[in-house]
Amino acid sequence: MFNVGDRVICIYDEFPPSVWGWGHTLPLAGRVYQIRGLRTDPHYLSGEPGIGVWLVEITNPPMINGEEPTFTAGRFRKTGLHEGTKSNLEAADIELSKVNQPKRSVEVST
Numbered sequence: 001m002f003n004v005g006d007r008v009i010c011i012y013d014e015f016p017p018s019v020w021g022w023g024h025t026l027p028l029a030g031r032v033y034q035i036r037g038l039r040t041d042p043h044y045l046s047g048e049p050g051i052g053v054w055l056v057e058i059t060n061p062p063m064i065n066g067e068e069p070t071f072t073a074g075r076f077r078k079t080g081l082h083e084g085t086k087s088n089l090e091a092a093d094i095e096l097s098k099v100n101q102p103k104r105s106v107e108v109s110t
Contacts, residue, residue: 001051002035002051002073002076002078004035006034006035006078007033007034008032009076010027010031010033011075011076011077012029012074013029013075022060022063024060027071032079034057035053035054035056036055036056037053038054038073041070050072050073050074052069052070052073053070053076054070
């Protein structure tokens with residue numbers, strides 16, 4: 001699914017209020033992040049097996065067990081971008097700036 005270094009976009013940022021017991025900084029929908037680590041993690045509510053991710057841009061303090069919490073991988077989708085490339089938001093801004101350029105008039109001689 002994901003690899004360390006992948007760029008991902010958060011697609012779901014709704015958390016239960018209990019998240020503030022372990023998370024001080026949370027991912028926001030529509031923002032691009034980079035995967036810094038992965039681990040097999042049971043889902044914090046259901047206990048079902050799953051994948052948890054750590055993000056370069058977010059670091060939370062360790063929980064009681066001494067480990068930094070992860071975010072459920074299902075909250076993210078790959079962007080197709082890799083380290084050193086523009087984020088999808090930067091790329092979109094560049095494309096929009098091209099579209100919004102003033103039109104040039106062209107003289108046609110007859």
